[in-house]
Amino acid sequence: MSKRCYYEVLGCSKDASAEELRRAYKKEALKHHPDRNQGNPRAEQTFKEVNEAYQVLSDEQKRRIYDQFGFAGLEGAASGGPGDMGDVFSHMQDLFAEMFSGGPFGFGGNRAPRRGGDLRVQQRLSLRDAAFGCKREVVVHAPSRCDDCSGSGAAAGSKPEACSACRGTGQVSTARGFVMFTAPCARCQGRGQVIRNVCKSCKGEGVIAKPRKVTVNFPAGIDSGQRLRVQGQGMPGPGNVPPGDLYVEVDVEEDSRFERDGTDLVTRVNVGFVDAALGAEVRVPSIGPETENGEEPTLTVSIPAGTQSGAVFTLKGQGIPRLDGRGRGCLIVVVQVQVPTALTSRARELLTMLDEELRLGAEDAEGVSRRRVAASSK
Ligand SMILES: [Zn+2]
Ligand SMILES: [Zn+2]
Incomplete structure (x- = not known):
């Protein structure tokens, strides 16, 4: 069987950019992933081809060699060979971590996973906690490794034994004519192990459903939709396989005083029309940090005389701290x-007088004699 061209496998042209290749790879890998095509050996074959193609084309040096010399150029160059499924899966996990999370045994099918599945939880934070960072205990409702049997599922003093039907491989092969069919072992459900003496605490599952608390440090400047990865706090893996990771997605609460725009905050402040006309010191809400006495922090802004509605004042360094720690x-x-809306009759009188005064002042500015106007109006 002749090998398909790597570009053809990914459905890309020869001058595709690294990003185009990555996207094509993701699409093809998902389409042919064994979890989605159970019992279809053709899909698994294509999946291997897709991975091999991407492993070569995503490596600049290998891609150059391949472009110049084809498959022959790569022979002997790769150590281990690109067809190794184990490597393929560890590679996949980085790219699709959350897409295939959930199951305690990570990737389905009949092969042993490298680690447990990933978990996802959401955590709400106040705007201030998100701005200045905080430490939180996140409750994870997911199975935990059974302590009584260390996750083996076998009662104390005993161990799981290799399944005799499949000799511990988890797979059985049967020949039909010239073709070999491989299927998960029925006796051990593809685990390769059988437990004679079942652990009573977990009934042989190796995991127990109990909520657990994970302390998570949220860095200053984090925003809604951003995700933190806590290594090793995902689902426990079967046997001695390490657990998956926990992804904590942040959801920042609305704060009625502020609108957030990245690291900038917008606040609206009401100023009386007299203050706006004369100029004033105005107190505006501040995100903080929090004051020692627990009062809401504020800042003072000098509003110059003649400030109009909609005027904008920018206070540098008083917004949200940047995630990289470089200022705010x-x-x-x-x-x-x-x-003003509720006017007394005196206030109304004063405003009318003020209006006349302002009108005269405006005419003055236009060069009309104030005295002459006053005389002619009598
Ligand atoms: Zn078996
Ligand atoms: Zn147990």
Whole structure:
């Protein structure tokens, strides 16, 4: 059987960019993944081809050799060979970690997984906790490794034994004519092991359903939709396989005082029309850090005389800290000038007088004599 060209396998042109190759690989790998095509040996074959193609084309040096010399150029160059499924799966896990999470045995089928499945939980944080970072105990409702049998499923003093039907491989092969068919072993359900003396605590499962707490450090500047990976806190793997990872997705609560835009915060502040006209010191809410006495922190902004509604003042370094620790964004203060509504008759009188005064002042500015206007209006 002649080998298909790597570019053809991924459905890419020869001048495809690294990103195009990555996307094509992801698409093809998902399509032919054995978990989605159980009992279809053709899909597994294609899946291997796809992985091999990507392993070569994603490596700049190997790709150059392949472009120049074809398959012959690569022979003997790769140690171990690109067809090794074990490597393929560890490679896959990085790329699709969350897509195939959930099951305690990670990848399905009849081969032993390298580690347990990944888990995903959501954690809500207040805007301030997200801004300045915090430590939280996240409760994970998922099976944990059984302590009584260390996850083996076998009662104390005993061990799981290699399955005699499949000699511990988890697979049995049967010949039909010239073709060999391989299927998961029925006696051990493909685990390769049988437990004679079952652990009473976990009934031989090796895992127990009990919520557990995981302490997670949320870094300053984290935002909604961002994910933290806590290594080794996912599902326990069967036997001695290491556990998967825990992904904690952050959901930042709304704060009525602020709108967040990346590392910038926008706050709206009401200013009386007299203050806006005369200029004033205005207190605006601040994200913090929190004050020692537990009061909400504020900042003072000087509003110059003649400030209009909608005017914007930018306070540098008063926004959200950047995730990389390099300073903070801005606090953007938007002024909303308040017009008085409940007027006493005296206030109304004063406002009318003020209006006349302002009108005269405006005419003055246009060069009209104030005295002449006053005289002619009598
Ligand atoms: Zn077996
Ligand atoms: Zn147990």
